[in-house]
Amino acid sequence: MSKIRVEGLKYRYPDMDKLVLDNLNFEVEKGAFIGIIGENTAGKSTLCYALTGLVPNFFKGAYGGTILIDDLDEISDVTRKVGLVFDQPFSQMTGSKTTVYEEIAFGLENSGVEREEMRIRIDESLRLMDIEHLQNKNPYDLSGGQMQRVAIASVLAMKPDVIVLDEPTSQLDPKGSDEVFQVITKLAKSGITIIMAEHKLEKLAEYASKILLLHKGKQIAFGSPEEVFSRDDILEYGIAPPVYTRIAKAVKPKTQAGFYPVTMKDLMQQWNVGDK
Ligand SMILES: Nc1ncnc2c1ncn2[C@@H]1O[C@H](COP(=O)(O)OP(=O)(O)O)[C@@H](O)[C@H]1O
Ligand SMILES: [Mg+2]
Incomplete structure (x- = not known):
């Protein structure tokens, strides 16, 4: 069973003097949909990086506490099981592939997945993201919403246990945003664990099982959307319910x-x- 346990997580970027993540403690059950909210600079993106191992492996800096996934706390295991989708779909494309199909195949080829297995996984990801009809198109000819769905499909094809999305619709127009939310809802129903930093609270209220509210790197609340959005002090954290x-x-x-x-x-x- 894939469960994530974050205990006493602290992090500071190199050469900075303040903690960006300051003693986070929460647990995520398999299949849960967790929304991370908080005003700009609250630490949402940094937490997404910590969950995928980019912090501290790539960003370095001072790190404390543990993130246990399936009770394994080795970062190599964490990175294998957790896939990350960034806010800017454009920056996630490999830049070297001329079709959506090849784009999604890229990560699988690199990790030595067999041809037949690769085809099955790509077809499944294309289907889940509603982009089968785009598979022969050039990724750079797509709309933002379509490109983000390709980015998510590429992550999905790697079969992560957990998918972390950092404001995946923040760079998209309303139509693209809706497209992406639709496929994320489908994903949530498929049983994969989803952790998503997001500004659009109406969407989170509808889909998230729990909300983590961050403020200046501190964990203010971790509870149901009703519980967190009903807080009388929520405006103090820069959140309009x-x-x-x-x-x-x-x-x-x-x-x-x-x-x-x-x-x-x-x-x-x-x-x-x-x-x-
Ligand atoms: N690479 C970095 N180096 C130093 N400080 C950073 C870096 N990235 C983010 N920060 C700082 O960490 C804090 C949290 O940022 P971030 O995680 O991006 O918050 P959010 O995603 O909630 O807007 C901010 O004060 C930001 O300036
Ligand atoms: Mg951010």
Whole structure:
């Protein structure tokens, strides 16, 4: 079973004097969808790098605590099992391949996956990302949303246990953003563990099982979207809660459980409106 346990994680970039990750402690169950939120410079990207081993292996710096995956804490195991998708799809393309198919094949070729197995994995990734029809196109002729789906497909084909996405839709227009969220939802349903830094809280409210709120490198909260978005002090951390939560906050007291609704569905249910 693939479970991630982060214990006392601390990190400081080389030659910097302040901790960028300051004592993080949380656990992620297999198949969970975790949203990482926080204002700019909160440490979201750095945490994504730590989860994939880039911190401290690539960025160096001072590191403390442990990240245990399946109770293995060797970074080589971590990097093997965790795939990372960056915010900028363009920068993730190899730059040397002329078709989407070859682009996705690149990582597999490098890790010596057999031809037949390679074909199966690429077909599966293309299907999951809804890009079968693009497989013979040049990656650089694609839209941002399509390119990001190719980037995710390339990561998926490596069969990671966990996929970490660092604001994968921040560089995309609304259409591209929707396309990417749609395939991420599909991924979540497929049972793969997803950890995603994201600004679009309405989307996280809908899909995330838990939210990790960071502020200046510190872990402020780790709980359900209802629990975290209902916090009365959330604005202090530079977070405007989802629009449905704001509406509910403005006009109604909290629910019996002490939380505000976070999605339109929840809000309508609480107010007994809509389909019966
Ligand atoms: N390569 C780096 N070297 C030094 N400091 C960095 C580096 N990358 C990020 N930082 C600093 O680390 C802090 C957290 O940054 P980051 O993880 O990018 O936050 P977020 O993704 O939440 O915006 C910021 O203060 C940022 O300036
Ligand atoms: Mg970032």
